[in-house]
Amino acid sequence: NAGVTQTPKFQVLKTGQSMTLQCAQDMNHNSMYWYRQDPGMGLRLIYYSASEGTTDKGEVPNGYNVSRLNKREFSLRLESAAPSQTSVYFCASERDRNIQYFGAGTRLSVL
């Protein structure tokens, strides 16, 4: 099992460019999450999806959109990247009892 797969691993964008971060899980989990991690800020929830076809805002949703394409895939889109979105992004899927499994992360720099 691959678990949770994120692509790309690294990305550099210019201010104003758009991009989509991809996430796929092969564990048949219903819930999926997107977090960003910044030094000293821990893991902050951007969006989550409790099931296929549903998405909800987390703590820091501004500047992002998400799509739960099917049960396996949950993508995060930056429509117009800003330097403040420079961060490490983690996707996670959730087994029962709230236990989360994380992908390896995407390291994004916006210049």
Place this chain on the structure above:
Amino acid sequence: GQQVMQIPQYQHVQEGEDFTTYCNSSTTLSNIQWYKQRPGGHPVFLIQLVKSGEVKKQKRLTFQFGEAKKNSSLHITATQTTDVGTYFCYGGGADGLTFGKGTHLIIQP
């Protein structure tokens, strides 16, 4: 979701010393989880505590859930260089769950 506060933010120890990180909430937690993130890595689930006063052990790691289910701790006995990383608690209740900001464990040989 409700907030969980984690302290300390950083902890420097000499190899072989013990280490403890604490997670506190102002409201009752339905459960608490602990994760470890190695430098440059991703968070990995360690354990979940559900019952009031629960204590679980994993080799040198001891996890406790308070009697009132408002706090939890992770204690590492005789730290080793492989323990380096950031330890996060994750907890909440009916309003949702959140991660603590983490405790960075730095070990000096």
